[in-house]
Amino acid sequence: MTRRGARGPAVGLRGRPLRWLGADELGIWATEWEGDPALTREDAFAHHDLVFVLCEDGPCLPVRFGTWLADDAAARRSIDAAQERFATALDRVGDRQEVAVTLLWRDAASPEGRGHAVAPSGTAYLERRRAAHAVTDERRKTAEALAVRLEKELAAEQADVRHETCPSDEVALSMSLLARRGEAGALKARATAAVAELADVRGVVSGPWPPYSFTEELGGSPVGS
Amino acid sequence: MTGPLAALPDEELTLLDLADRLLNRGVVLAGEATISVAGVDLIFLGLNVVLTAAERLAQKEKAR
Numbered sequence: 001m002t003r004r005g006a007r008g009p010a011v012g013l014r015g016r017p018l019r020w021l022g023a024d025e026l027g028i029w030a031t032e033w034e035g036d037p038a039l040t041r042e043d044a045f046a047h048h049d050l051v052f053v054l055c056e057d058g059p060c061l062p063v064r065f066g067t068w069l070a071d072d073a074a075a076r077r078s079i080d081a082a083q084e085r086f087a088t089a090l091d092r093v094g095d096r097q098e099v100a101v102t103l104l105w106r107d108a109a110s111p112e113g114r115g116h117a118v119a120p121s122g123t124a125y126l127e128r129r130r131a132a133h134a135v136t137d138e139r140r141k142t143a144e145a146l147a148v149r150l151e152k153e154l155a156a157e158q159a160d161v162r163h164e165t166c167p168s169d170e171v172a173l174s175m176s177l178l179a180r181r182g183e184a185g186a187l188k189a190r191a192t193a194a195v196a197e198l199a200d201v202r203g204v205v206s207g208p209w210p211p212y213s214f215t216e217e218l219g220g221s222p223v224g225s
Numbered sequence: 226m227t228g229p230l231a232a233l234p235d236e237e238l239t240l241l242d243l244a245d246r247l248l249n250r251g252v253v254l255a256g257e258a259t260i261s262v263a264g265v266d267l268i269f270l271g272l273n274v275v276l277t278a279a280e281r282l283a284q285k286e287k288a289r
Contacts, residue, residue, distance in 0.1 A: 001252060028254075044247050045240075064251035078254040086252070100242050104230055170228040174242075202231070206239040212246035216253075 001028045001061040001079075001086060008054050013043050018050070021072050023079035026086050028063060029054060030075060039066060048209075055097070055210040059090045062210045089215055096160075097184040097208035101191050103146060103173040103201040105139070140165055143172040146198065150175060153194045154187065162213045172201050176213035184208035 002008070004025050012018030012031030020027045029050070047065045054060045069075045079086065143165035150173075151161055160178040167174055179187040188205055195203025230238065 041244075044244060048243060048247055062251040064249075064253055065247040067254055069254065075254075081255045089252075098246075100239075100246070102238060102242055104238075106231075170230045174245075176246075204235050204238045204242070206242050209243065209246065212250040215251055 001026060001063055001090070002054060002057075003027075003059065003090065006054065006060070007057050009050060012050060013039075013046055021075040021079075023076040024083060026079050026083055026090070028075055028079065030069065033068070051210045055095070059094050060210060061086065061090055061093060061215050062212050093178070093211045093214050095181050096178045096211060096214075097181055098211045098213055099177045099179055099184055099188050099191060099205065099207040100209065100213075101150065101173070101175040101177065101195060102171060102204045102206070103143075103175075103195065103198065104170055104204070105172050106200055106202055136166070139172070142200065146173055146201065147175060150191070150194055154190055160214075178211060178214055179208065 002020070004020075004022055004027060006020070008020060008029050009018055012029075013033075014031075017032045018029055019032060020029055044065050051060070051062045055062075069078065147163045147165060150156075151158075151163075154177065156177050161175065163173060163175040165173055177187060177191070184207065188207060191205045192203075195201070195205060230241075233241075
């Protein structure tokens with residue numbers, strides 16, 4: 001999604017025409033699609049390439065991949081429904097980019113199975129469950145502390161960070177940081193150095209990418225609903 | 226003990242992170258429909274379970 005006047009490639013997914021469908025000042029870039037809309041993994045990464053190019057040209061809000069609208073009118077209606085909110089989000093994100101930090105536990109054994117054989121009795125089962133919850137709580141606290149430490153070390157503004165702790169047994173932290181264009185590379189380098197210092201986790205720093213994680217600051221419900 | 230993610234190189238993890246963002250984040254438009262994505266929906270988003278990665282690892286194990 002961009003403002004009117006933004007430039008974009010002429011060709012979308014699978015070589016099909018790419019068009020800007022505008023409603024007043026805002027619009028979305030969409031690949032014309034007829035027939036079977038089944039998409040593939042390759043289409044997803046091709047979509048990323050397109051969004052990346054669009055975001056290089058100016059403020060841009062990525063729309064979730066796989067979004068399908070029946071026709072031009074439906075596209076315009078969906079933008080009209082939340083024009084002001086989209087504009088606010090676009091202004092806030094500007095032309096900034098996202099850097100991703102993922103921390104994996106070095107010991108990712110499921111807390112449920114950690115050090116326990118099959119429970120021989122109800123009491124043992126309850127004890128096992130209690131121990132698993134204790135491990136989970138401990139991990140969550142550790143992950144929260146890691147998030148705070150990284151935010152501090154990277155001098156990130158609160159509004160420019162999104163993070164989720166312990167989204168799975170293996171992942172301690174999934175963090176997204178917003179950086180000004182031209183500064184994202186430096187932020188990535190600092191993040192890479194910071195995660196290398198962490199003992200209990202393996203860190204992977206990725207990006208810079210379009211600001212995928214910063215389009216819903218107005219709440220968890222879909223923008224435009 | 227480690228899970229399937231731990232065995233992946235950084236480049237693969239970066240692709241999973243990106244796929245997670247492509248499918249789970251971004252603007253959700255009113256009145257839209259989300260169509261299925263063959264091959265990508267095997268990746269359980271949020272990095273909870275990575276079936277494609279696990280399958281690949283299983284294939285490597287078989288080949289040994």
